[in-house]
Amino acid sequence: MLKKxxxxxxxxxxxxxxxxxGKGIHGWEDFLELAQKTWPLPSRKLAESILVQSLxxxxxxxxxxxxxxxxxxLIWRIFPEFRAQTAYLDIETTGLDVESxxxxxxxxxxxTHIFHYVQGENLEAFPEDILKYRVIVTYNGKTFxxxxxxxxxxxxxxxxxxxxRYVLNALGYKGGLKxxxxxxxxxxxxxxxxxGLFSVLLWADYIxxxxxxxxxxxxxxxxxxVVNLEVLMVLAxxxxxxxxxxxxxxxxxxxxxPFLPFYPHQPTIEKIRHGGWVGASFSGKI
DNA sequence: TTGCAGAACTGCATACCGGG
DNA sequence: CCCGGTATGCAGTTCTGCAA
Numbered sequence: 001m002l003k004k005x006x007x008x009x010x011x012x013x014x015x016x017x018x019x020x021x022g023k024g025i026h027g028w029e030d031f032l033e034l035a036q037k038t039w040p041l042p043s044r045k046l047a048e049s050i051l052v053q054s055l056x057x058x059x060x061x062x063x064x065x066x067x068x069x070x071x072x073x074l075i076w077r078i079f080p081e082f083r084a085q086t087a088y089l090d091i092e093t094t095g096l097d098v099e100s101x102x103x104x105x106x107x108x109x110x111x112t113h114i115f116h117y118v119q120g121e122n123l124e125a126f127p128e129d130i131l132k133y134r135v136i137v138t139y140n141g142k143t144f145x146x147x148x149x150x151x152x153x154x155x156x157x158x159x160x161x162x163x164x165r166y167v168l169n170a171l172g173y174k175g176g177l178k179x180x181x182x183x184x185x186x187x188x189x190x191x192x193x194x195x196g197l198f199s200v201l202l203w204a205d206y207i208x209x210x211x212x213x214x215x216x217x218x219x220x221x222x223x224x225x226v227v228n229l230e231v232l233m234v235l236a237x238x239x240x241x242x243x244x245x246x247x248x249x250x251x252x253x254x255x256x257x258p259f260l261p262f263y264p265h266q267p268t269i270e271k272i273r274h275g276g277w278v279g280a281s282f283s284g285k286i
Numbered sequence: 287t288t289g290c291a292g293a294a295c296t297g298c299a300t301a302c303c304g305g306g
Numbered sequence: 307c308c309c310g311g312t313a314t315g316c317a318g319t320t321c322t323g324c325a326a
Contacts, residue, residue: 011321013294072312096306096308104306143310144305165304166312176304196306 001241001250002058002081003027008069009047021245028055061085063135067160076167078135078160079237080252083111087133087159088229091145092199092222098151104203105218106149109226114258116219127153137229139177140165164229167236177225177232184235186228190264193273194221201272213265214272220262230255 004027006017025031028051050069057065063082067075079086088109095101106117106126110133117123126149130136138145142163150157164180173180178195181188188194194202199221205214231254238251 011294015293091306093306096304098309101306140304140311142312143303147310148305163311169303169313174303196304198306200306 001244001246002066002077003055004244004246005070005074005077006031006047007071007074008054008066009050012047026245061134063160064158073166073170075160075162076233076237076240079162079233080250082135082160085134086111086137087130087135088137088226088233089130089141089145090138090222090225090229091148092196092203092218093148094200094203096144098148103148103152104199105222107219107222107226109223109230109258111230111255112258114223114227114261116223116261118215118219127155130157130159133159135160135162137162137164137233139163139180139225139229139232142166162233164232164236167240168232171236171239177228180232181228184232186231188224188228190266190269191221191224194264194269198272202268205268205272211268213268216262217264217268220260220264223260223262227258227260 004021006012006020007014012020020031023034025034031051032048054065058081061082063078063085066078070077088111090107091103092105093101093103102119103123104119106123108115108117108126108129115129117126136146136157136159138161140163142161142165146157146161149155164177168174168180173183175183178188194217199218202214202218202221205211206218234252234254241247241250
């Protein structure tokens, strides 16, 4: 619905945009053709130049332009136009504090390929890989994942960022990623009940006890998060179309599930869940 | 020209909430 | 637990269209 958006023009808010839609001016081309007589001149020149520019920026595949002009709560509108350049991103760490904690794994998904990074193996490849994308989608990544990555790798993540926490909150879905998934009927299969804190224990089991199955379970969890981010993005996009003139026209199809390279190991999950073992040196930091 | 209403925008303070 | 991004609410300002 980006090409039906007028809110990124200075002086046009959601109300004016709605009146434009009501007049049958549904897209940028409509405005450039039809609004010429009705729109007042001084602001019309600015609007026209921004809309012409907008068309060029979409064709050139540059989401940054809209990132700067759109109000942040409407950034979800860019998704279909820039989906091919979008990466879904999630990190796992040994805790919440950037100063004292380290990144254990990173999962990156572009809608087709899944990439994973492991501390001590290939974590250093991440900063270069993320440069291939122009848009990132996360859950609460604006306050956690991105600052953590920037600090950890001493890099700046410039990508246009759709943080689903705020998109879903605005739609009434709150209580964290897992709760949003539950409310929207997304099933986690064998990873039910595994959360971020649990992932800290999986990493500890891998490091301290050499349990390779714990790392596989952690990666399965990390990857499930990013794969589900795409599902949530599409669901949120479709829900946001409700109440607009474009309801029933622009809905996106649900993505198909990719091949998942790791499976959760139930005996490991059970062992940790029932408290039989807690990593001693990790427990103080959590 | 003047006054009014509506819309957008800015600048505050406050509150909430989510990550591992 | 902590911290930062965002939402909300409110007041004040600016801009524009419209009508008197």
